[in-house]
Amino acid sequence: MTSPEVRRGPLDDDTAAQVRRLAAAAESVDGVAPLSEQPLLHLTAAAPTVHLLARGSDGAREGDGALDGYAQLDLDAPGTASAELVVAPGARRRGLGRLLLDGARTHAVEDRTGDPAGRRFTVWAHGDLPPARALASGAGLSVVRELWRMGVDLTALPADGERRPPRGIEIRTFEVGRDEEPWRRVNARAFAGHPEQGRISRADLDARIAEPWFDPAGFLLAERDGVLLGSVWTKVHPARGDEDAVGEIYVVGVDPDAQGLGLGGALTWRGLEHLRGLGLRRAMLYTEGDNEVAIRAYSRAGFGRTGVDVQFG
Structure with missing residues (x-):
C-alpha cells in the first residue's frame, strides 16, 4: 500500500468533487456523514489545511486513479491540529484508515508554525461507530469531547x-x-x-x-x-x-x-x-x-x- 499523496491549501475542483463523492458513498453505507461542514468548505478554500489522498488501495482498481481514502488536517488554530477522515466502503479492512490517521498525526507533530513543541492532535469520528472507536483505540487515542x-x-x-x-x-x-x-x-x-x-x-x-x-x-x-x-x-x-x-x-x-x-x-x-x-x-x-x-x-x-x-x- 503506497503512502497517501499530500497537498496543502485548496484542492482543484475535480479532486474536491472526488472527495465529496467518496464521502457520499461512505454515508450511504454508514448512515452518517464522515466529514463535517468545515472540512467540506475547506476543500477549495484558502485555509491552512493538509489533504491526504489515498488512491488504488483496492487491488481491483489499482492504477485507475480512484480515490479510496481521504483525510484533512486543520491547522488553523495555534497549538492544535484537528483531523477528519473517510475510507471508501470497498477499501476498508486493509489498514488504509490507520495509514491516513498516522499520516495526519505526523503532519500535526511536524508542523511547528503554531507551537515550537508541535501541535496537539485530535481526530473526529462522526456517529461514534464501532470501527472508528477501534481505529482510535488502536492508535492510542481516547475520547476527549462529545458533540450531541x-x-x-x-x-x-x-x-x-x-x-x-x-x-x-x-x-x-x-x-x-x-x-x-x-x-x-x-x-x-x-x-x-x-x-x-x-x-x-x-x-x-x-x-x-x-x-x-x-x-x-x-x-x-x-x-x-x-x-x-x-x-x-x-x-x-x-x-x-x-x-x-x-x-x-x-x-x-x-x-x-x-x-x-x-x-x-x-x-x-x-x-x-x-x-x-x-x-x-x-x-x-x-x-x-x-x-x-x-x-x-x-x-x-x-x-x-x-x-x-x-x-x-
Missing part, C-alpha cells in the same frame, strides 16, 4: 412557546453587506471558549453565506437600541431519497452582557417557528455533550438526543 445531535418533532410543538423576546428587544433578519462584522463580534464573545465557533473568520462567514442553503430569512438578529445582543441562524438540509428535509438550529448565540434575559430561549423558539413555517416536520441541532445547562434547556423545548460525534486525542 438532538432532534425535535416540529409538529408536536405547542402553538405558542417562548415567542416574545425580552422587553425592549427587537428581532429582524440578517442583511448581507451590513451585519457580518457586528455578528462576528457578538459570536466571538458568545463562544469565547468554543474551539470552533468562537474563531469564525470573515472568510468562514462569507463561505457559508455563499452556500446554496443560506437564507437570510432564517438568520434572525436580536437588537436593543440598535445594538446587537444575540442571534439564531437556521439551516435546511434538503430531502434525500426517502428522507424528508430537516431543519437545523445552526447557531444560537447571546452576548455575555445579555445573558439571563431569556433571550436564548426566545431566539431558539423563533428559529423553530421559522422552520415549522417552511413546512418542515423535524429539526435538529448540535450541542456539547458536557453542556448540561444547554441540554436541559433543549430538552424542555422537546429535543432528544439522536446521535453523537466523538473527538479523540
